[in-house]
Amino acid sequence: MSSIRPVKQARKALLWLLIVFIIATGVLVAGAATGKTAWGPKLALDLEGGTEMILAPRVQGNQTINQEQLDQAVEIIRQRVDGSGVSESEITTQSGRNVVVSMPGTPDQATRDLIQASAAMEFRPVLVSGAYEATPKDKRTAKAELPNPKDEPKNASDTSWVTADLYKQFEAYDCKTELAKGSGEDADPKKPMISCDTGTQAKYILGPQEIPGDQISDAYAQLARGSNGSVTGEWVVVIEFNQQGTKTFADTTQRLVALQGAQNQFAIVLDGETISAPTTNAVISDGRPQISGGFTQETSQALAEQLKYGALPISFDIQSERQVSATLGADQLKAGLIAGVIGLVLVFIYSLFQYRALGLVTIASLLVSGILTYLALVLLGWGMNYRLSLAGVAGLIVAIGLIADSFIVYFERVRDELRDGRPLASAVDIGWGRAKRTILASKAVNLLAAVVLYIVAVGNVRGFAFTLGLTALIDLVVVYGLTHPTLVLLARTRFFADGHRLSGLDPSLLGVEPLYKGAGQIRRFGENAEANRGKKNAKASGEAAKRMTIAERRRAEALQSSQPGKQESKAQEENNE
Amino acid sequence: MNKLVTWGNELYTGKRSYPFTSKHRLWFAIAGALVILSILIPVVKGGFNLGIDFRGGSEFTVSGVQNTDIKIGEEAVTSVASGSEATVTNIAQNTMRVQTERLSDDETLEIARALADGYQVQAKEVTSNFIGPTWGQDVSRQALVGLVAFVVLVGLLMAVYFRTWKMSLAAIVGLFVVIIVTAGIYSISGFEITPSAIIGFLTILSYSLYDTVVVFDKVRENTKDFTKQSRRSFEQLVNLAVNQTLVRSINTSVVAVLPVASILFIGSYMLGAGTLKDLSLALFVGIIISALSTLFVQAPLYQWLRRNDADVAEHTKSIAQA
Numbered sequence: 001m002s003s004i005r006p007v008k009q010a011r012k013a014l015l016w017l018l019i020v021f022i023i024a025t026g027v028l029v030a031g032a033a034t035g036k037t038a039w040g041p042k043l044a045l046d047l048e049g050g051t052e053m054i055l056a057p058r059v060q061g062n063q064t065i066n067q068e069q070l071d072q073a074v075e076i077i078r079q080r081v082d083g084s085g086v087s088e089s090e091i092t093t094q095s096g097r098n099v100v101v102s103m104p105g106t107p108d109q110a111t112r113d114l115i116q117a118s119a120a121m122e123f124r125p126v127l128v129s130g131a132y133e134a135t136p137k138d139k140r141t142a143k144a145e146l147p148n149p150k151d152e153p154k155n156a157s158d159t160s161w162v163t164a165d166l167y168k169q170f171e172a173y174d175c176k177t178e179l180a181k182g183s184g185e186d187a188d189p190k191k192p193m194i195s196c197d198t199g200t201q202a203k204y205i206l207g208p209q210e211i212p213g214d215q216i217s218d219a220y221a222q223l224a225r226g227s228n229g230s231v232t233g234e235w236v237v238v239i240e241f242n243q244q245g246t247k248t249f250a251d252t253t254q255r256l257v258a259l260q261g262a263q264n265q266f267a268i269v270l271d272g273e274t275i276s277a278p279t280t281n282a283v284i285s286d287g288r289p290q291i292s293g294g295f296t297q298e299t300s301q302a303l304a305e306q307l308k309y310g311a312l313p314i315s316f317d318i319q320s321e322r323q324v325s326a327t328l329g330a331d332q333l334k335a336g337l338i339a340g341v342i343g344l345v346l347v348f349i350y351s352l353f354q355y356r357a358l359g360l361v362t363i364a365s366l367l368v369s370g371i372l373t374y375l376a377l378v379l380l381g382w383g384m385n386y387r388l389s390l391a392g393v394a395g396l397i398v399a400i401g402l403i404a405d406s407f408i409v410y411f412e413r414v415r416d417e418l419r420d421g422r423p424l425a426s427a428v429d430i431g432w433g434r435a436k437r438t439i440l441a442s443k444a445v446n447l448l449a450a451v452v453l454y455i456v457a458v459g460n461v462r463g464f465a466f467t468l469g470l471t472a473l474i475d476l477v478v479v480y481g482l483t484h485p486t487l488v489l490l491a492r493t494r495f496f497a498d499g500h501r502l503s504g505l506d507p508s509l510l511g512v513e514p515l516y517k518g519a520g521q522i523r524r525f526g527e528n529a530e531a532n533r534g535k536k537n538a539k540a541s542g543e544a545a546k547r548m549t550i551a552e553r554r555r556a557e558a559l560q561s562s563q564p565g566k567q568e569s570k571a572q573e574e575n576n577e
Numbered sequence: 578m579n580k581l582v583t584w585g586n587e588l589y590t591g592k593r594s595y596p597f598t599s600k601h602r603l604w605f606a607i608a609g610a611l612v613i614l615s616i617l618i619p620v621v622k623g624g625f626n627l628g629i630d631f632r633g634g635s636e637f638t639v640s641g642v643q644n645t646d647i648k649i650g651e652e653a654v655t656s657v658a659s660g661s662e663a664t665v666t667n668i669a670q671n672t673m674r675v676q677t678e679r680l681s682d683d684e685t686l687e688i689a690r691a692l693a694d695g696y697q698v699q700a701k702e703v704t705s706n707f708i709g710p711t712w713g714q715d716v717s718r719q720a721l722v723g724l725v726a727f728v729v730l731v732g733l734l735m736a737v738y739f740r741t742w743k744m745s746l747a748a749i750v751g752l753f754v755v756i757i758v759t760a761g762i763y764s765i766s767g768f769e770i771t772p773s774a775i776i777g778f779l780t781i782l783s784y785s786l787y788d789t790v791v792v793f794d795k796v797r798e799n800t801k802d803f804t805k806q807s808r809r810s811f812e813q814l815v816n817l818a819v820n821q822t823l824v825r826s827i828n829t830s831v832v833a834v835l836p837v838a839s840i841l842f843i844g845s846y847m848l849g850a851g852t853l854k855d856l857s858l859a860l861f862v863g864i865i866i867s868a869l870s871t872l873f874v875q876a877p878l879y880q881w882l883r884r885n886d887a888d889v890a891e892h893t894k895s896i897a898q899a
Contacts, residue, residue, distance in 0.1 A: 325701050325704045397836045398833075402833065438795075456726065
């Protein structure tokens with residue numbers, strides 16, 4: 001009876017593995033058929049070719065950078081890179097300290113500068129506002145009518161900042177073409193500048209800087225409250241200035257509130273671009289201005305994020321920059337794959353040599369692990385944008401040995417149990433019980449190493465740790481779902497149970513004395529070892545024979561007569577001892 | 578197979594036994610000597626051969642080169658940045674590597690162009706790599722953090738799993754032997770220390786302990802309730818466990834080394850320097866040392882640490898008297 005349960009469990013485990021396999025394949029086929037994912041895993045830059053920059057953020061003073069600020073920095077870089085027309089770039093953070101920018105091809109100097117530059121946020125008063133596009137040539141202001149200020153400007157809002165040259169430049173300025181160029185150079189805070197507002201499609205001449213961005217202590221979005229304190233349902237952005245900012249902002253609003261038209265506005269400028277240019281409705285002396293006007297929850301939160309980022313200007317040092325030619329990438333991938341195939345074939349040959357037919361179980365398990373890993377890599381590439389790097393490929397190749405080891409540990413345990421004189425079916429069950437513990441403990445060590453490596457890693461160590469951890473998990477799935485169930489079922493076939501010479505579990509080769517073993521009689525570990533020792537052997541076997549029940553003795557005799565050849569070889573072995 | 582299996586049988590029954598624990602003094606002396614040598618050799622040689630990632634600088638790899646003349650590369654570099662030293666090597670068939678000191682971005686791009694012209698390949702065949710001076714330190718510092726975190730966590734994990742801190746201690750001492758000796762051999766080989774090599778070293782941590790856990794699990798099984806039997810002393814039980822798992826240790830090492838050897842071969846032959854080669858050399862050496870260390874350092878050390886425990890000492894004494 002005891003043999004029926006393991007068989008049922010084995011069939012169930014195989015069925016589960018099959019279900020997992022079918023689902024994963026189904027998802028992949030569906031994804032690939034609808035064009036949402038490719039058939040292969042996504043490749044990292046070193047295999048595909050392209051540029052990778054690892055940037056270390058640098059903050060003014062001795063402030064440390066936190067994850068939130070780093071995330072905002074990434075957001076800013078992403079906007080800059082996307083704005084410069086480079087498609088398919090990927091920007092991620094690494095171990096909470098570095099920003100990694102990967103893009104296909106080679107970026108030009110402008111893009112490179114853009115990525116490195118610090119995001120400078122500032123508040124400037126608006127002097128003149130105009131259309132987003134350049135004024136058509138025939139409609140531009142005649143030379144005589146251009147502003148020609150004589151006096152030195154008295155404050156930042158003074159229109160005498162607008163010189164004839166600046167005004168001419170302003171009229172000729174086409175926001176669309178200028179932004180596409182990705183200017184992004186830092187404007188002098190003491191001088192006026194031209195700035196575009198992509199949101200409201202306007203361009204401005206702005207006065208000199210009134211307040212630098214680092215005087216913002218916080219910014220957040222909230223629902224506005226009416227004068228009676230009830231929520232009005234309108235989204236607003238609240239800025240909180242620090243002490244100095246509060247004072248300056250009070251002075252600025254005092255001046256702006258009295259002015260008319262565009263001069264009533266102040267612009268919030270990020271990277272030379274106006275992100276918002278609200279009008280001034282009142283003197284704000286508490287340092288907590290509130291920007292309102294047609295915000296949705298999303299737009300108000302986006303603006304608040306940008307303002308918060310302005311509180312901490314971050315620039316970036318290039319830690320390392322790699323440009324990998326597509327040829328080299330393809331070469332590396334090819335070399336990795338060839339190495340993998342050679343390694344796999346060598347392991348196959350060795351397992352067949354060592355374990356004969358059992359080696360086929362190893363090969364099947366390795367192949368299934370390989371297919372599952374492939375599916376996992378493609379699906380992770382699709383779902384999590386995981387990209388396979390050369391280090392990742394190396395991790396996969398190293399994993400071949402680690403996966404095969406689970407099978408070796410298991411098979412050796414089964415052999416040990418056979419040596420103790422158990423019949424194959426129970427040797428598999430008991431050997432599995434012991435091997436399971438060892439496999440789980442050793443995989444835990446592997447997984448721990450992979451997780452630690454992944455968390456602390458910089459650069460391409462990560463890809464390596466990832467595949468190492470992934471394959472440790474897949475190994476467990478395969479050992480539980482395929483290797484063990486297969487062995488349970490095989491142990492019930494004649495080929496293996498009778499210990500065929502090529503089965504790899506031939507009891508006579510393993511030094512087993514099958515006659516000693518009665519059905520249902522469980523020998524204690526190590527007992528057989530004693531029985532097999534030197535001269536005591538004959539005596540011990542005699543004792544064992546005496547201990548047998550009549551039924552067992554009959555069975556033993558029947559076995560003896562049905563397998564004369566085996567007895568001979570056994571006798572020889574005893575003589576040899 | 579017959580011979581190997583018979584050998585395995587004899588190891589299992591204890592008929593054939595190798596003195597892993599009883600000759601521990603000899604093994605420890607050899608391990609100690611190797612560790613000292615591994616520390617001394619790099620010192621005598623004047624440190625490790627640090628790769629460009631640790632020095633900072635620019636590196637170019639030109640693929641598909643027909644004329645592998647080193648002069649062309651040197652001229653290409655001096656034409657852009659006169660006075661800067663260039664190291665040009667033919668690292669593999671049709672592949673040239675040019676290393677220079679740290680250059681500005683503009684210079685890097687210009688040299689890439691000059692190299693493409695000089696070697697008459699298309700611009701897209703040139704791979705450039707610019708490394709800031711702190712990048713290597715960054716990688717090593719993180720690796721060190723990883724090492725410490727891993728050792729602490731795995732020490733706890735093993736102490737909990739095996740329910741004795743002495744196994745953890747023995748495993749971790751052995752781990753350091755493995756790391757130091759592997760680093761020593763790596764240094765003798767003259768290979769550059771690159772971030773890939775560091776990945777290799779970190780993997781050895783995992784592999785070494787993995788190997789030890791498998792053997793220690795058998796030790797734990799054999800020595801469980803050792804006081805209830807009087808056939809073998811504690812030391813003999815540990816030795817039996819190591820002998821019994823010897824076939825597994827050999828099979829595992831062979832199976833683990835085969836793929837790594839194929840990376841090492843392919844990496845050296847097809848690609849010259851690079852991720853694959855450095856990584857696989859560190860792993861190749863590390864796997865072999867790990868397997869040996871488990872047998873000759875970790876297991877005897879555990880037995881040695883336990884020898885004066887009250888229960889072990891008493892049991893050993895009672896066996897000696899019997």
